[in-house]
Amino acid sequence: MRRALVFLGAGALAVPLLAGCSEEDQAGSPLAPQDIAPVARDLVADGGTLKWAVDAVPETLNTFQADADAGTSRIAQAVLPSMFRLDAFGRPVANPAYLESAKVIETEPRQVVLYKLNQQAVWSDGREIGAADFVAQWRALSGKNSAYWTARNAGYDRIAKIERGASDLEVRVTFSRPYADWKSLFSPLYPKDVMGTPDAFNDGARRKLKVTAGPFKVEKIDTAKKDVVLTxxxxxxxxxxxxxxxxxxxxxxxxxxxxxxxxxVDLAEIDAADAQRIDLANRAKGTGTPLQGAGGKTSVKKLRDWALAHGFDSDQVRVGKTKLRKAITRYLEQQQELREVEVRKSLEPTYTQLALNGSTGPLADERVRRAVARALDRTELARLVLTPLGLPAVPVGSHLALSGQAAYADNSGAIGGQDAKEAQALLADAGWVRGGPLKEQKKGEKAAGPERRTEDVSEGGDDGEYIVGEEDDGKGHEDRHGDGKGHGGADGDGEGHEDRHGDGKGEHEESAGEGESAGDGDGHGSEHADRHLAQEGKHGGAPGAYAPKGTAAPAAAPAGPLAKDGKPLALRFVLPSGPGSETLNSVAERISAMLEQVGIRATITKVSDESYFKDHIAAGDYDLALYSWPSSAFPATDARPVYAKPVPAADGSVNVEQNYTRVGTDQVDQLFDQAATTLDEDEARDLIRKADARIWAAAGSIPLYQRPQLVGARKNLVNAGAFGFQTPIYEDMGFLKKGAKVSPSPDQG
Structure with a gap:
């Protein structure tokens, strides 16, 4: 369906580049491989139950509905056919379990694709997978029958007809218009029982799938236990x-x-703080604890200091000594148990970006947006998040693909690297000058510049705001959250990723957070609307605590903000305030400090997780924001609505599709359209790269870093973990046979 939005995060391992692409290939190689403890099938024990953590029991098992999420896609991968799946480079490859071959056999007068199906492929009711299933899915998703409540029909709306081929194992799909991304279709493929009628599509597959065709089937959904059982x-x-x-x-x-x-659980995506905790459990040699004071008389101050240093949040330590000792005792017991768990790390096919709302205010001027971009040191921001986690701090150079994918090329040169002088020149050209007169604020009128909050904000009250770079007491900035609590100590996390998913319609994720989901490897980034509010990795202490050693502190800000027409150049930087937002906050603070150097004042505003997307990003109520998009193997289809030029509707509203920055151009739209209709793969790739260069030049969004993927896994669980680009192979997952060993791969040491 629609490309999945993710508010994301941190965590992964530095590894050598994978081999496979020539130096001439701008696509390069993935920055990190998957980390799944791979072993041959003969070393995997028969039997057992894998308990896999998800964010929630899916609301639907139909990936083509708007409220589908990462769990929906995970189930579909295990129980339904996919004609194509992603390889380690994030590129589509034919799935031999279902296809003998699939290729374009005619281009004139129309494009025709011939699918030759695996002769053994059958539905769980014994019926052969065939043309009738392809036809039912096409008719349901073509967009011609509004009775089907679909979230996506891209590609299916270009099909003219589907016919049986020379045999029951052949399916001929004829397109009314050329469609480059035809490999994105029929993955997953639902049986005609689900797609055949609107009632079956809309309601029949929400809580059960009677007919499936994968290595697993849906046994039951137990909402009381919060379980989906696959057998x-x-x-x-x-x-x-x-x-x-x-x-x-x-x-x-x-x-x-x-x-x-x-x-x-045996397998779970986790945040950076939990990953550090698991690593600590595996490194611990001694048994020294704060509970070993003489006669158990360790002071409550020492207990609290130790607890804060080990990831307890401020609320957890504000209890009596007895309760705190019990909490520490349980923590230490868990640390002992966590020695059976390890962290598996890779990079998700998702990147975090700085979004600039170009619909109103100073950022409606492209020169100001470009100045913001030129003020940023993207390498420093990547280091801030990735270096402490052992990842290569390589800024993302494309909006439309990630390193290793065919369409990837670093097009950031279209806007240029960090250059404060150039940023200031662009601002001056746009009429913003330092020391300009400011209009006097009228009584009862909100200040034009960033507002400085000094009062606590009660729960359910206004959003908390603070200005980076200003200090009232010489002891640091003030950070007021919407929950009435100051910031700067050790915080609890969670993972927003994570993920709160959405469908591009304000639903609440992975979400960065982070998704997934995007990042589930199902072939087209999107496919359910899966909006992750992902864990950004927790840190305690001062802002910027994630900065690697040797990172220079920002220089003192120039005196006085820029002004124009009596108003200061002030931007509202909106962030989520819930658990798991610590890394986003740290990145935002560093960005704000960089902007301050060129005279742009940024006010960070914390809002609730629930309102962040619906009431701010989708509604356009922000100037700057951090969220992420998954990359796609099919950018001409999946990325177009993210960067399409907003179009006025008949009722006076503006249709932005998924372009929440509201920045678009006719030329970018034309390049997407051309890429979607050419059947020459090299030409399509070049058109996507040209589109990306023009997206960079428009400066509506600035890609920062690829999102890491951290997974806690039972040590004897194999062929599962941090999957990276690649679609999981569910039939190979399992537990290591007794006596067998996992040989460390060269890149994992």
Missing amino acids: RNPRWWGKPAKLNQIVLHAVARDKRAAALADGS
């Missing part, structure tokens, strides 16, 4: 699944370390 499909024709069951169990982000410790 082996007895009619599966491929290599049999090693596991008896996969149980997708809903666990909140801030409960996942405890769930891994007590064995209620």
